[in-house]
Amino acid sequence: MSDLVRLSRRTALIGAAGAGGLLLTGCDRLSRSASFQRVLATAGRLDMGVQRFLLSGDQLAPEYTRAEVSPWFKPNGSFTGTTDDYKRMLDDNFASYRLSVGGLVRHPLSLSLAELKALPARSQITRHDCVEGWSAIGGWTGVPLSLLLTSAGLLPQARYIVFHCADNLGGGPGGLYYESIDLKDAFHPQTIMAYAMNGQPLPVPHGAPLRLRLERQLGYKMAKYVMGIEAVASYAHLGSGRGGFWEDRGYQWYAGI
Numbered sequence: 001m002s003d004l005v006r007l008s009r010r011t012a013l014i015g016a017a018g019a020g021g022l023l024l025t026g027c028d029r030l031s032r033s034a035s036f037q038r039v040l041a042t043a044g045r046l047d048m049g050v051q052r053f054l055l056s057g058d059q060l061a062p063e064y065t066r067a068e069v070s071p072w073f074k075p076n077g078s079f080t081g082t083t084d085d086y087k088r089m090l091d092d093n094f095a096s097y098r099l100s101v102g103g104l105v106r107h108p109l110s111l112s113l114a115e116l117k118a119l120p121a122r123s124q125i126t127r128h129d130c131v132e133g134w135s136a137i138g139g140w141t142g143v144p145l146s147l148l149l150t151s152a153g154l155l156p157q158a159r160y161i162v163f164h165c166a167d168n169l170g171g172g173p174g175g176l177y178y179e180s181i182d183l184k185d186a187f188h189p190q191t192i193m194a195y196a197m198n199g200q201p202l203p204v205p206h207g208a209p210l211r212l213r214l215e216r217q218l219g220y221k222m223a224k225y226v227m228g229i230e231a232v233a234s235y236a237h238l239g240s241g242r243g244g245f246w247e248d249r250g251y252q253w254y255a256g257i
């Protein structure tokens, strides 16, 4: 076991203990999950990719101080998930939630919220810009998407990452919210799957239990209520084929700020 893996394993244990609600049985359950072990074992190898990214001249979105966090952050779009599965998870406070990572990957993953919270995390305070013209600064903590994708092992045909959500935004049956991003954005160091906002568990109106933070694009790209992450070669077969719920209704696929 390399030092980095050992270190991240230790971080994970501290994280699990710090989560408070996790008893020893919770730790046992964590250590038995093959998905969790796989992601943890990948954590040490990740720094190289992030370093390469930083050296390649790509921009980070500006980050702010705690004092700059907006007192009010407007929830927008859906205020809750609407599927039957989601309603069941609300009842058990997301104990039965599992994030699936699949599609064009070598090792599909299934991770509980406790497992996600026990992985190495990134926190960032950033400004959210909605296409409707409002902005708010908020603090986010979550798992780097790059860690999940590296652990799952993308196949060479994978070109986009799709996020499948649990709400239909009044769109009727079959019209669940979804979004897609390219691999460059997926591996950006500030692209995280967030489970906390301003130091608290992610509130339901903001996308509990897990939402995407993609800091260099507009708000509608940042899928809330994420149930599944799927690697695909093309998004043409999804929805109306334009790569996202709002893209199918006329918005740009690349919503750079």
Ligand SMILES: Nc1nc2c(c(=O)[nH]1)N[C@H]1C(S)=C(S)[C@@H](COP(=O)(O)O)O[C@H]1N2
Pocket: 073, 074, 075, 076, 077, 078, 129, 130, 131, 165, 166, 167, 169, 177, 178, 205, 206, 207, 219, 220, 221, 222, 223, 224, 225
């Ligand atoms: N699943 C889902 N994700 C979503 C939306 C939505 O309605 N459903 N709205 C989007 C829009 S337009 C914005 S501005 C942000 C709002 O995030 P917030 O509710 O945390 O402010 O979520 C985005 N992600």
Ligand SMILES: [Mo]
Pocket: 076, 129, 130, 131, 132, 219, 220
């Ligand atoms: Mo938005």
